Amino acid sequence: MWNKRKEEEYPPKAGSTPSAPVMANNPPMSTSASSSHYSSEVRGPAVIGKSVMVKGQIYSREDLTIDGEIDGSVELQEHRLTVGPHGKLQAGVKAREIVVLGTIHGNVEASDKIDIRKDAKLVGDIKTARIVIEDGAYFKGSIDIARPDISKTAAPAPKPPAAAPAPTANAAAANAPATPVAGEVKR
Amino acid sequence: MGTETGASLYSSEKRVIAATLQSRSSNGLDQFFSSIQGEENLSILDFAGASQANVGFITNLGHRIYSNDILRTLDEAFGTDGDFVANQSDPERSAYFLRECLDFSEHCFDGALVWDTLQFLAPPLLQEAVDRLYKVLRPGSALLAFFHADEKADSVPLYNYRIIESKTLSLTPRGQRKPAQYFNNRSLEKLFQRYNSVKFFLTRDALREVIVRR
Numbered sequence: 001m002w003n004k005r006k007e008e009e010y011p012p013k014a015g016s017t018p019s020a021p022v023m024a025n026n027p028p029m030s031t032s033a034s035s036s037h038y039s040s041e042v043r044g045p046a047v048i049g050k051s052v053m054v055k056g057q058i059y060s061r062e063d064l065t066i067d068g069e070i071d072g073s074v075e076l077q078e079h080r081l082t083v084g085p086h087g088k089l090q091a092g093v094k095a096r097e098i099v100v101l102g103t104i105h106g107n108v109e110a111s112d113k114i115d116i117r118k119d120a121k122l123v124g125d126i127k128t129a130r131i132v133i134e135d136g137a138y139f140k141g142s143i144d145i146a147r148p149d150i151s152k153t154a155a156p157a158p159k160p161p162a163a164a165p166a167p168t169a170n171a172a173a174a175n176a177p178a179t180p181v182a183g184e185v186k187r
Numbered sequence: 188m189g190t191e192t193g194a195s196l197y198s199s200e201k202r203v204i205a206a207t208l209q210s211r212s213s214n215g216l217d218q219f220f221s222s223i224q225g226e227e228n229l230s231i232l233d234f235a236g237a238s239q240a241n242v243g244f245i246t247n248l249g250h251r252i253y254s255n256d257i258l259r260t261l262d263e264a265f266g267t268d269g270d271f272v273a274n275q276s277d278p279e280r281s282a283y284f285l286r287e288c289l290d291f292s293e294h295c296f297d298g299a300l301v302w303d304t305l306q307f308l309a310p311p312l313l314q315e316a317v318d319r320l321y322k323v324l325r326p327g328s329a330l331l332a333f334f335h336a337d338e339k340a341d342s343v344p345l346y347n348y349r350i351i352e353s354k355t356l357s358l359t360p361r362g363q364r365k366p367a368q369y370f371n372n373r374s375l376e377k378l379f380q381r382y383n384s385v386k387f388f389l390t391r392d393a394l395r396e397v398i399v400r401r
Contacts, residue, residue, distance in 0.1 A: 116237075131242060139237035142230070142253040145246040 050086040067102070077111075085119070098128075100137075107141075209358040210351065214388040215331050215396030217354035219298065222329040222400075223250075229297035232323070234288075234304050240349035240357070241300075253296070257304040258345055258361070260287045272367050275309045284312070289319040296324050302348045303333040303394075309367035314378070321381050324401040330382075337393040338369045370395070 045063035048054065052068035060076045067084035074081060076095040083089060087102030098110045100120040108114060110128040118136035125142045133139060223229055227249035233241055236256025245252040264284040265274040274280050299320055308316055320330060335343045342365045346358040370378070372387055372395075379385045379399045388396040 131246075133237050133239045133242060135238070137237070138256065138259070140255045142251055143237070143242055143246060144251050 045080070045082070050084070073106075083120075092124075209346075209356075211356055211358065211390075211392075212354055213356050213396060214354065215333070215398050216350070216356060218386070218388075218398045219300065219329050219331045220248075220353040222398075223248075223298055226297075230295060232296045232299040232301075234299075234301045235348045238347065238349050240351065244350045250297075255288060257288055257301075258307075260284060261304070261307055263287075271307075271364070272309050275312045275367070281312050281315075285315065285319065289316060289323065291323040293322050294325045297328050299324060299328070299330040300348075301330060301332045303335070303343075303346070305332050306334045306343075306366040306368070306370065307364060313367070317378055318381070321401060326401055327383075328401040330399040330401065332397045332399065334370045334375065334395045334397065335366060335393060336369075336371075336389060336395045340393075341365060 045065050046060060048064070048066045048068045048070070050067040054068065054070050054072065056072045058064075058070065058072065058074045060074075060079060060081075062076075063080045063082075064074075064076055065082040065084055066074070066087045066089065068087065070087075070089045070091050072090075073092045074089065074094070078096050080097040080099065081093060081095040082099045083102045083104060085101045089102075089104045089106060091104070092106045092108075093104060094109045096110065097112045097115075098108060099115045099117070100122055101117045103121045105123050107124045108122065108126050108128075110126075112128070113130040113132070114126060114128045115132045116122055116134065116137040116139060118134040120134075121138045123140045125144070126139075127144045127146055129146055131143060131145070223231075229250045231245050231250050231252050233245070233252055233254045234257040235241060235254070236259065237254035242252055242254070261271075261284070264280050264287070265271050268274075275284075301320070305313060305316065324330065337343075342363040344360055345362045345364055347361055349357040349359065351357050375387070375395070375397055376385055379397075382399045382401055384400040386398045388398075390396060
């Protein structure tokens with residue numbers, strides 16, 4: 001009789017596996033992230049500090065600031081990479097946006113924008129949609145601006161005036177200080 | 188029309204051409220951009236070092252730009268100790284300079300803006316640089332170079348050359364240096380004798396602008 005009552009109090013659920021009994025009057029444990037103790041704060045970008053050196057490939061799915069040394073490659077497809085003033089990269093770099101205050105030796109690809117600040121140094125080829133180079137920055141390499149196809153329908157970029165024949169004396173005088181042609185040699 | 192505010196200072200025996208911030212018209216630059224008018228996706232070599240002005244102007248025309256600050260490389264290669272011109276005879280230093288500045292494959296550029304850098308190279312390095320430019324430029328390409336024409340000048344100003352428009356430059360001073368040698372028209376013809384044509388423009392401030400066709 002005692003055993004039968006016990007079974008009525010805790011009838012096993014069909015198909016359920018034995019588990020610890022749920023305590024009455026306690027709310028169920030929530031698994032949502034909002035109540036998690038570790039993920040409720042908003043964090044800044046990830047940082048590689050200036051005393052850190054990494055040899056290898058870095059992939060990031062968040063904004064990243066590098067102030068250390070990297071030898072390898074760095075890829076942040078949809079995010080921003082900031083190379084701090086102490087940052088030294090001997091690496092190929094790909095990101096949505098790249099801000100350079102330190103040094104990069106390697107090819108650089110930014111789907112949106114590259115910003116090379118004063119005192120920065122970048123040696124390598126650049127492929128990007130936009131570029132800003134501050135006075136005082138050092139850059140050596142090629143720059144390829146990848147323009148989207150819609151730019152063909154946008155306002156046209158400024159173009160030089162229509163090609164003119166070799167300037168005559170009158171044309172030169174009208175447009176510039178007197179610059180007589182000293183000579184032309186054709187072979 | 189650009190405005191020129193340059194001035195020259197005279198001493199009894201030596202002349203120092205003072206460097207001042209200038210905005211000036213350039214027939215040579217105008218000729219250079221006229222030569223690539225209507226074309227896109229060209230590769231242009233710029234010896235002025237990267238600047239927002241030059242990068243923006245050339246890429247807005249639909250071209251690709253290769254930038255290198257040659258004056259800075261000249262300092263690195265030859266200017267740290269000893270005599271700047273005599274150091275150019277050092278094979279290791281010359282090899283370093285050529286490797287840093289002109290190590291490209293054949294026919295990979297459609298135009299070159301070398302500005303006034305060539306006048307600071309002494310022979311035989313100068314001829315080697317001109318021959319390398321010949322090799323890396325595609326046939327028909329234009330090369331723009333500046334040479335100071337005042338043989339009495341002890342030193343000439345160094346400038347950052349920034350393109351404002353297709354025939355207007357902004358010149359920002361960055362020091363003084365004595366040219367390795369002075370050139371007249373005949374010596375320039377001889378220097379570029381491999382090229383197809385050489386055209387000169389002599390400006391009011393004694394600067395010889397030279398447009399050379401590969």
